[in-house]
Amino acid sequence: MKWLLLAVIVGSTAFGEILQAIGMRRHGEIHDFRPNSLARTAAAVARSGYIVGAVAGMAVSFFAFMALLSIADLSFAGPATAASYVVETFLARVLLHERIDWRRWTGAALVAFGVAMLAQ
Amino acid sequence: MSGRDRTLLMKTRVFTAIVVVANVIGNLALSHGMRAVGSMVGRPPLAYIEAIFNPWVAFGVVFLTVWLAAHMMLLSWADLSYVLPVTAIGYVLIALGGRYFLHEEVSAGRWIGIAAIVAGVTLVSRTAPSAGRAREAERR
Numbered sequence: 001m002k003w004l005l006l007a008v009i010v011g012s013t014a015f016g017e018i019l020q021a022i023g024m025r026r027h028g029e030i031h032d033f034r035p036n037s038l039a040r041t042a043a044a045v046a047r048s049g050y051i052v053g054a055v056a057g058m059a060v061s062f063f064a065f066m067a068l069l070s071i072a073d074l075s076f077a078g079p080a081t082a083a084s085y086v087v088e089t090f091l092a093r094v095l096l097h098e099r100i101d102w103r104r105w106t107g108a109a110l111v112a113f114g115v116a117m118l119a120q
Numbered sequence: 121m122s123g124r125d126r127t128l129l130m131k132t133r134v135f136t137a138i139v140v141v142a143n144v145i146g147n148l149a150l151s152h153g154m155r156a157v158g159s160m161v162g163r164p165p166l167a168y169i170e171a172i173f174n175p176w177v178a179f180g181v182v183f184l185t186v187w188l189a190a191h192m193m194l195l196s197w198a199d200l201s202y203v204l205p206v207t208a209i210g211y212v213l214i215a216l217g218g219r220y221f222l223h224e225e226v227s228a229g230r231w232i233g234i235a236a237i238v239a240g241v242t243l244v245s246r247t248a249p250s251a252g253r254a255r256e257a258e259r260r
Contacts (some may be wrong), residue, residue: 001161003209016186017200017204018200020191020192020195021195021199021200024193024195024196025190025195025196028196029196029197030196030197033244040156042189045192048160049140051192058188062184063168065150066150066154066160066168066171066177067160067161068161069150069151069154069155070154070155070160070161071159071160071161072156073151077151085204085205085208088200088204089201089204089205089236092199092200092201092204093201095191096199096200098199099251100201100202101247101251103243103244103246103247104201104202104205104243104244104247106240106242106243107205107239107240107241107242107243107244108204108205108240109238109240110199110236110237110239110240110243111204111205111208111237111240111241111244113233113236114208114211114232114233114235114236114237114238114239114240115208115237115239116233117229117230117232117233117236118211118215118230118233118234118237
């Protein structure tokens, strides 16, 4: 059961974060952090299909994470998602066409390795 | 470094800090609350709504909402391949917090993990936050 929940978490998080990145990139860089402007940004972003999809993915991930925490410790739940760093970096390259140099690949691999080691 | 690059780096650092702190507080509170609520596996969907009324779970949800908003704002100018590894420093904070505040044992393997994450975050934070989009900008 833990592993099934884990697979759901990794899959839905990757789905949600990729859509979030696409949606926010389409919106463009946020410059103005005054409350009124942020409210307008929130309203614009909430109408984006990508962001609606992203929030749905994050919601699935959140409830699966809650279920996992109810049967396992955070020290299992957190680090077990280590693989998602490499998976999502790969997806960022393929789907978002991000230019990923050796520092980012090495960094993502080191982070995934480190997060997995913390599970011990 | 141009003024624009400096502004971008500055706001990237501020939002990364918000993302990390909100995530650490949110997850610790959620974890604490869910332990009190008990196993959710096999319970009806309504049980999740009930769980949210546990004060620790509610507190966690508030911080995770802040986390999501800050994370989305960060992604409006920074690459996903930058944001993901850099925000992993939160795991180090949780491990060190456990060591210094809860006096938990940190095994040799966990110290290696902490060192690897710090090295990875340092490496990625040396790349420009929106380097992956340089080509896109050139085309415009």
